[in-house]
Amino acid sequence: MTLYAIFDPKPGKTDLPAAIPETFSWFAALLPPLFLLAHGLWLELVAWVLAVLALMVLSGFIGDDAAVLLYALGAAWLGFAAPGLRRHALAWRGWTHRGERVAVSTDMAQLEAIR
Incomplete structure (x- = not known):
């Protein structure tokens, strides 16, 4: 069983309540840009793209292995967050x-x- 946070829509809307599971999101960890797009997290998407671009630039200084490790760490963090x-x-x-x-x-x- 999972704990879900329940959100009601704005007054006047006929949407169903949103149920957000309090679990690790594999979708967010494996496909971060698609997860951010699917949920309309535009500012977070811009931050993610800038972080990936920064890792691409820094990979020449810190090494490719370190850049991949930092990307995987960021993706895992996004899965938890x-x-x-x-x-x-x-x-x-x-x-x-x-x-x-x-x-x-x-x-x-x-x-x-x-x-």
């Missing part, structure tokens, strides 16, 4: 945090939040 980034983005867009639910899946957490 993904739920917090998504929660912050929803709060910034006007969604309200209702609370937490423990559920088997995201769909079940949404269904429990609707009731």
Whole structure:
């Protein structure tokens, strides 16, 4: 079972509540730019691209192995930070945090939040 943070949409919208799992995100760790694009984290995407460009430039000074290791470390960090980034983005867009639910899946957490 997983802990989910439940967010209600802005007043006047008919969207379902969002359920953000509090777990490591493999999608964010393996495909960081696609994860950031999929969740509309534009500022974080710009920061990620700048960090990768900086690693490309610095790889000549620190070595290719160190650059790959730093990239993998950054990707793993993003996998752990993904739920917090998504929660912050929803709060910034006007969604309200209702609370937490423990559920088997995201769909079940949404269904429990609707009731």
